[in-house]
Amino acid sequence: MAEILLKVAGLHAWYGESHILHGVDFQVGRGELVTLLGRNGVGKTTTLRSIMGIVEKRTGSIAFAGRETVGQPSDTIARQGLAYCPEERGIFSSLNVEENLLLPPVVKPGGMSVDEIYRLFPNLLERRRSQGTKLSGGEQQMLAIGRILRTGANLLLLDEPTEGLAPVIVQRIGDIISELKDRGFTILLVEQNFHFAARVADRHYVMEDGKVVDMIAAAEVEQNRAKLQAYLGV
Amino acid sequence: MMKDSQRTLVIAIVAALALAAPWVAYPVFLMTALCFALFACAFNLLLGYAGLMSFGHAMFFGMAGYFYGHVVKTWNLPPELGLIAGVAGAAAIGLVTGALAIRRQGIYFAMITLAFAQMVYFFCVQAPFTGGEDGLQGIPRKPLLGIIPTHDDHVLYYVVLAIFLFGFGTIYRIIHSPFGQVLKAIRDNEQRAVSLGYEADRYKLLAFVLSAALAGLAGATKAMVLQFATLTDVSAAMSGEVVLMALVGGLGTITGPVIGAFILVTMQNYLASFGEFVLVIQGVIFVVIVIAFRRGLVGELSALWRARFQPRSTEPETAD
Numbered sequence: 430m431a432e433i434l435l436k437v438a439g440l441h442a443w444y445g446e447s448h449i450l451h452g453v454d455f456q457v458g459r460g461e462l463v464t465l466l467g468r469n470g471v472g473k474t475t476t477l478r479s480i481m482g483i484v485e486k487r488t489g490s491i492a493f494a495g496r497e498t499v500g501q502p503s504d505t506i507a508r509q510g511l512a513y514c515p516e517e518r519g520i521f522s523s524l525n526v527e528e529n530l531l532l533p534p535v536v537k538p539g540g541m542s543v544d545e546i547y548r549l550f551p552n553l554l555e556r557r558r559s560q561g562t563k564l565s566g567g568e569q570q571m572l573a574i575g576r577i578l579r580t581g582a583n584l585l586l587l588d589e590p591t592e593g594l595a596p597v598i599v600q601r602i603g604d605i606i607s608e609l610k611d612r613g614f615t616i617l618l619v620e621q622n623f624h625f626a627a628r629v630a631d632r633h634y635v636m637e638d639g640k641v642v643d644m645i646a647a648a649e650v651e652q653n654r655a656k657l658q659a660y661l662g663v
Numbered sequence: 664m665m666k667d668s669q670r671t672l673v674i675a676i677v678a679a680l681a682l683a684a685p686w687v688a689y690p691v692f693l694m695t696a697l698c699f700a701l702f703a704c705a706f707n708l709l710l711g712y713a714g715l716m717s718f719g720h721a722m723f724f725g726m727a728g729y730f731y732g733h734v735v736k737t738w739n740l741p742p743e744l745g746l747i748a749g750v751a752g753a754a755a756i757g758l759v760t761g762a763l764a765i766r767r768q769g770i771y772f773a774m775i776t777l778a779f780a781q782m783v784y785f786f787c788v789q790a791p792f793t794g795g796e797d798g799l800q801g802i803p804r805k806p807l808l809g810i811i812p813t814h815d816d817h818v819l820y821y822v823v824l825a826i827f828l829f830g831f832g833t834i835y836r837i838i839h840s841p842f843g844q845v846l847k848a849i850r851d852n853e854q855r856a857v858s859l860g861y862e863a864d865r866y867k868l869l870a871f872v873l874s875a876a877l878a879g880l881a882g883a884t885k886a887m888v889l890q891f892a893t894l895t896d897v898s899a900a901m902s903g904e905v906v907l908m909a910l911v912g913g914l915g916t917i918t919g920p921v922i923g924a925f926i927l928v929t930m931q932n933y934l935a936s937f938g939e940f941v942l943v944i945q946g947v948i949f950v951v952i953v954i955a956f957r958r959g960l961v962g963e964l965s966a967l968w969r970a971r972f973q974p975r976s977t978e979p980e981t982a983d
Contacts, residue, residue: 481858507860519855521848531841532848533859580860 431458434584434615435480439489440499442472442479449475451639452489457584462606462616464626467636468662473619474516476636477586480617481513482506493584508536512577516588516619518569520561527557530576537581541612546575549605567598574605584615591622603629623661635660681824690816691888694823696928698885701830703908703920705877708834710906711915712843713870714850718773719760719780720905723753723875725897726783727882732799732892733792742807746826746883753879754872756783761871765864777899784897798893802886819888826884830877835917837873846870878905907945911952913959922961 435457442450450472457463465473478484480491482503491498498506507513512533521529530543530553547554550571556564564572570590577585590606591599599622606629610616620626626633627650635643637660645653684693702724709715727749735745764775787793794800804813813819837843848856849863857863886892895901904927912923927945934941956963 483854483858502862503854503857504860504862507858513858515855515858519852521851521855523847523851524844528844532844532856534861536860577859 431460433457434459434461434494435617436492437476437480437490438492440476440479440491441488442475442484443486444475444484445486449484449639450479450487453636453639453641455634455641455644457615457617459583459615460610460613461631462610462618462629464618464620464630464633465636465641466620466623466626466633466657466661468660469621471636472639473636474588475639477513477588477617477619480506480586481511483513507582508534510537510582511584511586512580512582513586514573514577514588514590516592518573520564520569520572522560522562525558525560526553526564526572529561529572530579533576533580535580537583539583540581541578543579546578549578549608550575567594567601570594570598570602571605574602578609578614583613584617585609586617586619588619589621590618591620591625599625621661623657633657685817685820690820692928692932694816694820694888695885696925697823697827698881698888699905699908699928700921700924701827701884702878702881703905703912703924704831704834704917705874705881706905707909707914707916707920708837708877709870709874710909711919712838712850713846713867713874715765715867715871716769716773716906717764717776717871717874717902718899718906719776719778719783719902720874720878721897721899721901722760722780722783723757723878724882724885724901724905725787725892725894726756727753727879728886728892728896729787729793729799730879731883731886732802735805735887736799736802737792741809742805742813742887745887746880749883749886750876750879753882754876757872757875757879758868761868761875765867765871777902780897780899780902784894784899787894787897793892793894796894798891799886800891802890802892804887804890813887823884823888826880830880831921834877838917842866842869907949910959911948913962916959916961916965919959919961923959926960 433456437456438454440450440453441448453472453476465476467473475484479487482498482501487499489499493509493511496509498509521532524532530546552568553571553575556568561572574587574590590602594602603625606616606618618626618630631647633645634641635645643660645657650657706717706720709717730748730752731745734740734748735742760776760779764772764779767775788795804819807813807822811818811822813822845856845861845866849861849866853863882896885896908923908927909920910923911926912921913919930945931941934944937944952959958966
């Protein structure tokens with residue numbers, strides 16, 4: 430594996446009193462596209478939210494580029510070059526498309542320009558003056574992804590970018606994610622849609638009951654298909 | 664939204680009205696209304712754009728009046744220094760109370776600001792420099808900048824209009840700046856703004872201090888106009904009144920609080936003969952507005968305008 434960009438070890442996390450993550454371990458190499466798979470409620474989203482510091486009650490170790498981030502607030506973590514695209518997308522409803530794109534602060538050099546983002550998402554260019562809430566689900570998802578590409582963040586955490594979208598849009602988002610990987614972004618993707626994940630990822634981590642229970646490389650997916658189906662209950 | 668030509672026309676008409684007004688209506692009434700309009704705009708900057716509900720804005724408005732009175736009357740300094748003292752004093756109170764209040768959200772934030780405002784009120788009742796129940800009376804109207812004769816109501820009106828436009832312009836610039844965009848983002852979805860790398864508390868504190876300073880400018884100007892500073896202006900009722908002005912006009916619209924302030928000041932003026940019943944009438948209006956016009960007068964009118972005159976295909980601009 431290439432240089433390790435993100436290393437999560439013994440991560441526990443809580444929502445209030447309920448203990449959600451019970452010692453999550455995995456790592457992501459620079460330039461890799463890695464997925465977290467698993468059924469509903471196994472802690473995939475919580476893992477992303479803990480990495481971003483949105484879940485504040487967490488113990489264990491999350492090292493980004495060798496630096497420990499557990500204990501830091503969310504905005505400090507974001508400024509080190511992590512960007513999160515949440516499942517609910519979080520488009521700012523009173524800002525238009527372009528204002529949403531321009532809002533996130535640039536944290537490092539090397540981010541994409543607004544023109545490059547529009548080239549990647551031509552729909553957004555057409556709707557640049559539309560208010561965030563007036564977009565279709567697919568456009569909102571594109572905006573949510575596009576928004577974090579300008580900041581210079583090199584690790585993208587994408588939470589179910591295909592949820593609730595039409596197959597043709599899912600296809601399009603898959604192409605875009607592959608293109609982002611080719612551009613050198615490191616991507617940690619949470620997915621329920623295994624067919625989508627299998628198409629784009631280098632490796633898959635499988636989660637169950639708040640832990641990572643297995644790791645399957647893209648090349649080994651075929652011989653492990655039965656096992657994966659059991660994990661995912663499909 | 665309106666076309667540019669229509670917008671220019673509306674601005675020209677409003678400007679002509681504003682310039683001619685003191686020759687038609689009583690200047691002191693107009694000046695009072697302008698002071699409240701600026702106060703309501705300052706409050707709206709915080710609630711309408713940063714989503715922070717303060718129940719204690721009278722402390723900035725009223726204290727600035729005392730600062731103005733103290734500087735101009737007791738220390739016998741020129742009025743421009745009184746205005747600066749009012750703004751700086753209100754900003755300083757805003758910094759201290761804001762730093763503590765913004766750590767809490769929603770109703771707790773509102774309650775903390777209310778608690779501070781009550782402390783300030785009781786401080787003003789007791790402290791020697793405020794004149795207690797009597798307030799500071801007979802603050803002289805000395806020449807502004809050494810030359811402008813503010814004892815003439817008509818001259819002072821244009822001074823107050825200039826101060827109002829300065830404050831209003833400042834708020835307009837703040838709302839349309841990148842800082843204003845971040846404020847709106849925090850209002851829409853604070854957690855998301857933070858996880859994009861914004862330290863939301865710093866932005867909220869700055870918005871709070873700016874709002875306090877502008878409320879202070881309004882309060883100091885009012886003391887200059889009416890030549891007194893009283894307990895009424897630091898009272899909880901005043902904090903409630905500014906909420907009402909912003910709501911009646913329309914929260915989160917730039918002109919709404921101005922309209923709301925004029926409506927309320929006019930009502931208080933013309934219904935003064937009803938005595939305490941003004942409060943009952945105000946209460947009824949408040950209830951009607953909240954139930955029937957959730958977006959306030961300006962908010963509802965601009966929504967009507969868009970529905971009536973805008974083809975469905977074009978997108979409305981971002982609300983401002």
